[in-house]
Amino acid sequence: MKLEHRKINxxxxxxxxxxxxxxxxxxxxxxxxxxxxxxxxKIKEVxxxxxxxxxxxxxxxxxxxxxxxxxxxxxxxxxxGVLAKVTQAGEGKVxxxxxxxxxxxxxxxxxxxxxxxxxxxxxxWTPFSKTLNLVVEIxxxxxxxxxxxxxxxxxxxxxxxxxxxxxxxxxxxxxxxVYETGSMAEEIAKYPDLPKVLYVxxxxxxxxxxDGYIYGVNSQQILPTLLHPNEELDGAVISGxxxxxxxxxxxxxxxNNPVMKDLYAKxxxxxxxxxxxxxxxxxxxxxxxxxxxxxxxxxKMVGADGVIVSEEGYGNxxxxxxxxxxxxxxxxxxxVLITDECSGRDGMSQSLADTAKEAIAVVSGGNVSHLVTxxxxxxxxxxxxxxxxxxxxxxxSLLEDGSFMCELNAIIGATSExxxxxxxxxxx
Amino acid sequence: xxxxIVSNNPMVKxxxxxxxxxxxxxxxxxxxxxxxxxxGFELMTHPLGAxxxxxxxxxxxxxxKEKQGEFxxxxxxxxxxxxxxxxxxxxxxxxxxxxxxDYAVVDYKLLxxxxxxxxxxxxxF
Numbered sequence: 177m178k179l180e181h182r183k184i185n186x187x188x189x190x191x192x193x194x195x196x197x198x199x200x201x202x203x204x205x206x207x208x209x210x211x212x213x214x215x216x217x218k219i220k221e222v223x224x225x226x227x228x229x230x231x232x233x234x235x236x237x238x239x240x241x242x243x244x245x246x247x248x249x250x251x252x253x254x255x256x257g258v259l260a261k262v263t264q265a266g267e268g269k270v271x272x273x274x275x276x277x278x279x280x281x282x283x284x285x286x287x288x289x290x291x292x293x294x295x296x297x298x299x300x301w302t303p304f305s306k307t308l309n310l311v312v313e314i315x316x317x318x319x320x321x322x323x324x325x326x327x328x329x330x331x332x333x334x335x336x337x338x339x340x341x342x343x344x345x346x347x348x349x350x351x352x353x354v355y356e357t358g359s360m361a362e363e364i365a366k367y368p369d370l371p372k373v374l375y376v377x378x379x380x381x382x383x384x385x386x387d388g389y390i391y392g393v394n395s396q397q398i399l400p401t402l403l404h405p406n407e408e409l410d411g412a413v414i415s416g417x418x419x420x421x422x423x424x425x426x427x428x429x430x431x432n433n434p435v436m437k438d439l440y441a442k443x444x445x446x447x448x449x450x451x452x453x454x455x456x457x458x459x460x461x462x463x464x465x466x467x468x469x470x471x472x473x474x475x476k477m478v479g480a481d482g483v484i485v486s487e488e489g490y491g492n493x494x495x496x497x498x499x500x501x502x503x504x505x506x507x508x509x510x511x512v513l514i515t516d517e518c519s520g521r522d523g524m525s526q527s528l529a530d531t532a533k534e535a536i537a538v539v540s541g542g543n544v545s546h547l548v549t550x551x552x553x554x555x556x557x558x559x560x561x562x563x564x565x566x567x568x569x570x571x572x573s574l575l576e577d578g579s580f581m582c583e584l585n586a587i588i589g590a591t592s593e594x595x596x597x598x599x600x601x602x603x604x
Numbered sequence: 605x606x607x608x609i610v611s612n613n614p615m616v617k618x619x620x621x622x623x624x625x626x627x628x629x630x631x632x633x634x635x636x637x638x639x640x641x642x643x644g645f646e647l648m649t650h651p652l653g654a655x656x657x658x659x660x661x662x663x664x665x666x667x668x669k670e671k672q673g674e675f676x677x678x679x680x681x682x683x684x685x686x687x688x689x690x691x692x693x694x695x696x697x698x699x700x701x702x703x704x705x706d707y708a709v710v711d712y713k714l715l716x717x718x719x720x721x722x723x724x725x726x727x728x729f
Contacts, residue, residue, distance in 0.1 A: 285706035382714055382717060383715075383718070459721075462725065
């Protein structure tokens with residue numbers, strides 16, 4: 177399977193008469209995008225703004241971030257099974273508006289997630305302070321059930337990204353990244369002496385505001401499944417979860433999964449990257465046992481020597497993480513876990529909600545409880561009052577001068593458990 | 605397969621028959637679940653929230669399997685460590701009662717998903 181990420185480096189976004197790219201500037205016809213999104217009868221109003229790196233802009237509460245792309249060669253288009261017809265993702269050429277993110281905002285339920293500061297102290301904690309953000313606020317019609325509202329916002333973000341991505345269709349890229357591997361049998365024959373490595377990616381799969389989707393299928397409904405990394409890098413996996421911002425994996429982060437990219441970079445040199453197992457995180461104990469057993473079985477069947485496991489979320493998903501680890505280590509497969517820590521404001525408490533003696537190689541993305549104070553913004557996109565209801569915020573978080581105090585878990589992607597973030601931990 | 609929902613969520617009480625309703629906090633729900641597990645009930649859903657945010661929920665529901673007669677050490681360990689983790693969190697935070705209504709909806713929806721999984725499982729027939 178061969179996929180080209182053809183990156184068109186975007187240096188600015190501006191509103192214009194036509195949605196197009198010229199000389200590295202993305203022009204967006206605001207009314208055109210609004211009209212496109214308002215074709216969904218559940219959406220009453222759409223507001224669109226731009227937030228650039230360095231501007232004193234605060235975006236709150238954030239739902240998702242999505243990279244605008246267009247498929248220029250190969251089957252299908254963006255987000256197969258969701259926006260486009262179901263086709264095999266992972267092959268062909270994709271033009272990417274590199275440096276741009278569509279960021280959706282809007283209240284769904286009374287408690288929220290996600291802040292992005294484009295400058296200063298807040299900016300250093302989130303990777304989305306470095307992207308040129310097209311901020312899309314969705315106001316639904318009255319009386320929508322939360323799950324219908326969530327779906328409307330999720331679809332609007334994806335639709336906006338796909339719509340804008342089309343502006344890159346005819347543009348020559350500034351750089352091209354190629355992701356290619358043959359069948360497992362071919363790769364094993366090619367690199368017989370290199371350790372065979374699988375990546376197990378866990379996805380929250382628990383219900384309203386806690387779901388991930390694969391080709392449009394809610395991951396609650398699957399057994400762990402073997403995926404070629406190119407499928408996710410080509411938009412087969414999207415986020416449908418809206419709770420803790422720090423360790424939420426946005427659609428943008430799935431589209432650019434750094435574990436996959438790093439494994440690709442080492443493929444054929446230090447290791448043999450065989451593929452990805454997507455594993456749902458269910459709420460039932462039987463479900464957890466079934467998926468963890470099944471995940472370990474897939475890794476054993478493929479003959480993995482080593483496995484990297486990344487988590488999504490905190491709480492009962494910690495149990496899945498450690499159950500997978502235990503099963504793999506017991507099978508003689510060396511296992512590395514990527515997670516973040518919820519170890520209290522002083523960092524001294526137990527980091528995960530569960531433990532296992534087999535978890536001896538753990539990469540931490542940082543402590544979600546770390547306290548930060550963010551200075552007042554000049555411009556607020558969204559609702560500043562939402563800080564008191566963010567995970568990581570509380571009543572009294574918002575101070576009189578407009579600054580606020582919060583835990584890192586209020587900041588989008590601050591401690592991403594797939595490693596798409598700026599933060600890490602140090603042992604003293 | 606008989607199961608019991610231990611919950612302090614009024615929406616859950618209203619919609620289901622097999623509910624052991626707790627007039628109290630989420631901590632009290634967890635403590636009741638612990639007592640039941642010690643009596644021989646088994647956990648069907650994990651007694652920790654699905655996310656960090658749900659740890660602050662004033663409404664919480666856990667599904668247990670009706671009394672099995674045998675003490676399950678694995679399930680005892682899960683409920684005991686979950687209560688420990690819950691207490692650790694709530695040392696510095698309070699239940700978010702202001703948004704009780706929304707938490708009730710999310711808890712209900714998460715429960716609905718779990719019951720969907722339980723009821724669709726072939727072993728329940």
